[in-house]
Amino acid sequence: MGFGSTETQGNGAAAPRRGAPRILLIIPCFNEEASIGGLLSEITAIGHDYHTLVVDDGSSDATAAVASRSSPVARLAQNLGIGGAVQTGIKYAARHDFDFCVQIDGDGQHDPRAIETLLNAYRKQPSNITIGSRFIDRTGFCSTRMRRAGIRLIVLALNGLFSGGGRITDPTSGMRLMDRTAIAFFAKAYPADFPEPISLAWAMRAGLTIGEVPVEMRARETGSSSIDGLKSASYMIRVLGYILLARLVRAS
Template structure:
């Protein structure tokens, strides 16, 4: 666990993008509120309701958390950038992304925060595949994830085993970049290229995840090839744009 008596207390904002997560969001928020990280940090929760059509918003009004209610559906990237902008403008030291479906247990939160607090990384990604414990996702998704690992290695020379993981922590430098620009459609794999070309330190940490506790994933086996194609194009576009800026 995290412990420290000398380090100043950091302000952490846990950002939860949320679309139709009425079944799981209460348990997710309540589990984070129970976390105690030994006076190293204060943790606030911001749920970004991405224009849900179920009772998510009504539930959020009853929970002990901050929330943004987006007037239109922006998708995961737009919802997360709204959260990052909130964190940056309100002076948070660290921003964490956690899913609203319960896949990311709150008790794993300290694992991705510790490298940030110890100044070992600017971006920390929680990975299912370093130790291979807990929920490992579907076969189709794992094939796609291995492909993106190869693509990242080829383009920027960085190996990330779980590039689609939405369990992440950003320090102030990464947060500023995300405030200025963040990929809007498939941000997890695309942002690895963004941060890599910006010379940020990316660290992958083994975490244990679980199956979603409610709702339905937008990506299924029948859409896997379409997803891989679109993400590949997104990664290539962001690589070309940022690489050209550096030269």
């Protein structure tokens, strides 16, 4: 499978699509008015022909108003959580026939220049999902010690319980590229709870391929994480339970 996009001929055969692939950046946000404007400005400054969709997950601040100056915005009537926000973007990508979508957080932790790194990795070694990993080169912000320990447990569970798909080092990364196969798969169903690691478990169970590429992430400048402190331990325990459940349930 090459990097170029495809379109279907009348006989059902795939023919190359003319022109560059269409790429949608899905930016889930909850109360990110302080950071979303700067992120969208960074994306514009890169100069690539990316399409963006900011998914405002029921924010109580001016996130939607700030984002709408530079991007289309899908404003959810109530907070669905990161899983519902991301699937909103994936459904949009499927409906509008995008070749790739890239999830990138609205809090500014993900450097949008790394999007090209994900695309280059796909060109060299296509995978249905390509993750931007903090833990390959271990540069930049790599989270707290407690969360890194928990992430290692999740890594062991995913790589130990699921064969094939690819070896994973950063299952909680919120920066990832999905190709048409992954878009179609997740448009049908996407985990509401702990979506980053659980979506990988679902994908591996279904036989999708997963790749990783090193990226450098930045520390959050505004707001706070929803799983800091003691919540980290609860988060990791529950994620491990969901991963085990995903292994025991046969893929549909």
